[in-house]
Amino acid sequence: MEFDTGRSPAIQITPRQRWSIALSYFLIAIGLALGLNQRDASLNMSSVYRNVEAGITASYPARWLLDESGDYVFRVRDMSHRGYQTLIEMRTLPIGPDSAERNFLDHLSLQRAQVLVDYTVLGYDSYRLPDETWAISMSYSFVARDPSPFLEGVSSIVNGLDILTLRRGQALVITFRADSGIYRRELETLRWFIQHLEF
Amino acid sequence: MAQDLSRLASSEAGDSYALLPVWRRISFQVLLLAAVLGAIVVASQIFQPRFSADAGRLLSLALAPLPLLLWLLVSVWPEFRVARPRRRLTGVAVLSGLTASALGLPLTEDFFRIELWLPLAAVIQRVIGYTLTAGMIDVGLKFLVLRYLIYPGALRMRSDAIAYAFASAVGYSFYLNLAYIWRVDPAPDVAAIVVLSNFAIQLASSLFIALGIVESYFSDAIPLVLPMNLFVAALTTGLIRPTVAGLMSGPLGVTGSADRPLFGLLMLLASLVVTLGIVYFLYSNSERREREAYGRRGVNDGI
Structure with a gap:
């Protein structure tokens, strides 16, 4: 069975999608940084x-x-x-x-x-x-x-x-x-x- | 049971769309898993069976791979019988399990050490804390797996994102279940609650990740939609995890504090139903909007 993508394999993600992925990474990084801050605040209280x-x-x-x-x-x-x-x-x-x-x-x-x-x-x-x-x-x-x-x-x-x-x-x-x-x-x-x- | 599975595997829908329908299979698995694990919890409460140490451990360990086996049987196996299978399902599940083992659990337990400070925090702090630590770690890792394994190469239709996200939830929760049961050696009814709890948390967050991917890729939504969905995915962990733990702990009395597993079970069932309902509603809505936009009729995206 061939893998059928149903879309052209050459299809690229749009600039908007690229931005959304970048923002997602940014959100996760910020979220983890805030979590770290909360951990330190709680542990060092x-x-x-x-x-x-x-x-x-x-x-x-x-x-x-x-x-x-x-x-x-x-x-x-x-x-x-x-x-x-x-x-x-x-x-x-x-x-x-x-x-x-x-x-x-x-x-x-x-x-x-x-x-x-x-x-x-x-x-x-x-x-x-x-x-x-x-x-x-x-x-x-x-x-x-x-x-x-x-x-x-x-x-x-x-x-x-x-x-x-x-x-x-x-x-x-x-x-x-x-x-x-x-x-x-x-x-x-x-x-x-x-x-x-x-x- | 076997007939039901075989009917699901070769349903009319499955034959007519060269793609395997997703939502019915997910609902079936969730229903079956909740029924089996719920029955174990309820039976333990009513009959209070006593197992030998070895039998209890064996039974608890047998519950850990239950969601995985069910998924292999209901979702993966029938893929080999359709014209356009989702070939990366097992890859996504395996890699999700490996990231949980290599990064997810060590980060949560050894780096963030959440058991040391979060269970003692106030309710709001607990929700925020679990969202920003365990929630963000789980969502971040599962998103990375989905991003590099299926986005956009393996996305042909909207239902693909849901199927792959479900695979990541199954793989990720399998390792969490196995690690907990292996180390803590809980009684079978507690193990059942833990398995259902990890599965419900990972399913909820994975479905919201999938929703974000669907909106971002198929609807080319504004760039904030995907990160917002990831945040909601992390928030589901922040809401479900402390709530279940809080409901399961009974009031402190002179004889100590008794567990209330039925409260936890009800909460988990409610969270499963609500999550599936919300995500399905948003998914159908988005699909309907696209159908209307393109003026296509009679196209059903493997529901």
Whole structure:
């Protein structure tokens, strides 16, 4: 069977049709650009947290859930994420005159080793804060299980990072945790968070 | 059933127009697909059957290619029995599926990451968001496929554009269905809703793309008509997708939030009927205008 176009194969599209095709591409490009803009606006929308007592002002993603009920100053969590939900937590600890930063991190490690499954410290490093001062950081990993025994969820490996700095007679610890699969991507959020942190 | 299909394949209309009629076949496929998938959803609600994990997965996976198989049987196979077949139907479907796999889904999920921010947005924002992201991606890719495979080389009559656009909807939605069911492993009734939902969304947008191509190519309409149709095509995604998801989510109670698949099913059926009705009306209107303009009588464009 021959392919019968019913029209002359030499037929060309008219200038008007050429324009309509060009405008269609333009519309799609503009539409996608607007979609990108809307995505960025939604993902980068932030809320401000202020705690006069602790002297902390922080911006955090507006979609994240704020919690002040624990033994920390505040914690924000990405509840929209499936599996382990990325979190940023801030706590302040009183310090003595001879306290070293490393002691606080070791203390945290001892506490966590008792409550977190397969808690492992991966290493220590220094972290440059926006005001050009240096803080100490500790990276670690552990296995997170669903707290509900009725949900047959698969455990996930979580990577964490503590950033500790000593200021005004107290130690400020910023804790960041995310599923190991998205940890690198989520680090951008932590950097953005620290960039907008006032302490 | 087999007799119906064979009657459709060798109908009088099919024999007399050397081109295979399109609208009746599309309506038949939509009707049959909605009936089968709707019956699965309703039966699941009434009888609440329990499947083993393997049987449930197998049944769900079997639903993914249902629109494709139906299309091959009702639209593609009879093409080999007419004098002037539409030879690029399978090519359009395959390429549409491949673009969905290579670009459509990765762009929607990994680049725009719509599941992260759109479901939580307000209603209007959700409609605009889905239109400008998933809608524009789907429409853009399907338009590119149609533009380079059939426009204008394979367009002999208006119905060709509809047939090829339907092929692109089938191919594109097949990959979306397969990817979702393979990854999420939903229960068969949820899989049925997903298959019908993807099919309805892609069909609606493809038909509006076809309408734009028809107006642009056959009526030589002003240059804004095609882009406007593409925008409406993207808007259908923006309207149907969040509405179905919203209707299916039940109210939050003390025992959690229950799904309401029947609401979603009704919404999808309504959107299929409304889309087909609107596009068919505009298509017939445009065809009638051309017939009047050229003073041709008795010419039926493969309806």
